[in-house]
Amino acid sequence: MTDDSLQLTRVPLQETHKVPVEWLRLDHHNPRLVGINQRTTDESIIAQLYRGEELSELLQSISANGYLDIEPLIVELEGNKLIVLEGNRRLAAILLFKDPSLVERINETERLRISVPELSPDRRLTINNVSVYRVPEREAARSFIGFKHINGAAKWESYAKAKFAADWFRTGGKTLEEIAGKIGDKHDTIKRMVAAIYVLEQAESRGMFSLDNRNAKKFNFSHLYTALSRASYMSYLGLDIAWSNYEPHPNPIPENKLDALKEVLVWIYGSKEDAINPVVQSQNPDIKRLGEVLTSTEGLHMLRAGRSLDEAHISTQPADEQLSSSLIRARAILREASNNLRGYDGRDRSLLDIAEDISETAQAMYDRMRKKFNSSIGGGE
Numbered sequence: 001m002t003d004d005s006l007q008l009t010r011v012p013l014q015e016t017h018k019v020p021v022e023w024l025r026l027d028h029h030n031p032r033l034v035g036i037n038q039r040t041t042d043e044s045i046i047a048q049l050y051r052g053e054e055l056s057e058l059l060q061s062i063s064a065n066g067y068l069d070i071e072p073l074i075v076e077l078e079g080n081k082l083i084v085l086e087g088n089r090r091l092a093a094i095l096l097f098k099d100p101s102l103v104e105r106i107n108e109t110e111r112l113r114i115s116v117p118e119l120s121p122d123r124r125l126t127i128n129n130v131s132v133y134r135v136p137e138r139e140a141a142r143s144f145i146g147f148k149h150i151n152g153a154a155k156w157e158s159y160a161k162a163k164f165a166a167d168w169f170r171t172g173g174k175t176l177e178e179i180a181g182k183i184g185d186k187h188d189t190i191k192r193m194v195a196a197i198y199v200l201e202q203a204e205s206r207g208m209f210s211l212d213n214r215n216a217k218k219f220n221f222s223h224l225y226t227a228l229s230r231a232s233y234m235s236y237l238g239l240d241i242a243w244s245n246y247e248p249h250p251n252p253i254p255e256n257k258l259d260a261l262k263e264v265l266v267w268i269y270g271s272k273e274d275a276i277n278p279v280v281q282s283q284n285p286d287i288k289r290l291g292e293v294l295t296s297t298e299g300l301h302m303l304r305a306g307r308s309l310d311e312a313h314i315s316t317q318p319a320d321e322q323l324s325s326s327l328i329r330a331r332a333i334l335r336e337a338s339n340n341l342r343g344y345d346g347r348d349r350s351l352l353d354i355a356e357d358i359s360e361t362a363q364a365m366y367d368r369m370r371k372k373f374n375s376s377i378g379g380g381e
Helices: 003-009 042-052 055-065 088-098 100-110 121-127 138-151 158-170 176-182 189-205 221-227 231-236 255-269 283-294 297-304 309-314 319-339 349-376
Strands: 016-020 073-078 081-086 129-135
Touching: 042 055, 042 088, 042 100, 055 088, 055 121, 073 138, 081 088, 081 129, 081 138, 088 100, 088 121, 129 138, 138 158, 158 176, 158 189, 158 221, 176 189, 189 221, 189 255, 221 255, 221 283, 231 255, 231 283, 255 283, 283 297, 283 309, 297 309
Parallel strands: 073 129
Antiparallel strands: 016 129, 073 081
């Protein structure tokens, strides 16, 4: 056993203790991380934390005040390393200050330029040794971390919450009801989240979808677990309507519905590889509208042909509602054009031709509608 390894084993369990930063390692299974795989590196972890976890603000704070060693990092001894289970953002900031070459490696491998502020000599002393609280295994830290980041003051994004709960559930030590109780969840949200994690993992394991391939900057995991709670999505994906009442299990989507799952994920998140933009722009009302399109043959044809969600959703409405919506939109657009007539200087013949075509189309439409109206009331003006 090396001297460092011997010293690591002497870090006391369940006590706050100061250790050199060099003994600490980032957690490659951090629930915050999107798209973790066997190729995950410290550089990719820090890049992701910088993009989504306000790491730049922490860098500025340490530069101005030094490292405020108020709350210990929670660590687990793994081999000859102390893995940081809680406090990866703080460790990432310290590593950026301590290793200037790390900034260059991140720029080269992750195409991200991180600006690290200056750190005075006296404040640099504050990042050499930090307080840690060592637990015997991850299980011992889960209740605290879960409460803090799921319903506590330092809330994670929904995907991190779901991954954390799913990993805890998979250990087999506790039911989801027990997990929800330990982390303060009272709304059955955890069960829906874990069920959605299993759906996502099924798609990824079959090579049908990848978080890295999504064509949206932010991964809105809540879109997926909200969709999977709607009857229209359940039916389209071959799920039992009562499936959310059961304990989640791996591979919930039937084999004959995997192509449908791929469609849904691409419509929600897009595909970078195929240059497809997501049709869902916001959870409300787009998830509801996409669900309604899934029940319409015509609407599905339009989405598959690359038409917008607006166009596909309109096709699901009865003909009279479609006409009403179209007329209202057309009137609004024409009024907007009329308000901008000052921009026409009379020289562009093509614009005049377009206006003439609109006029003729509108007149023909009015004549037909007027004829039907007169017929419906017995004729005559």
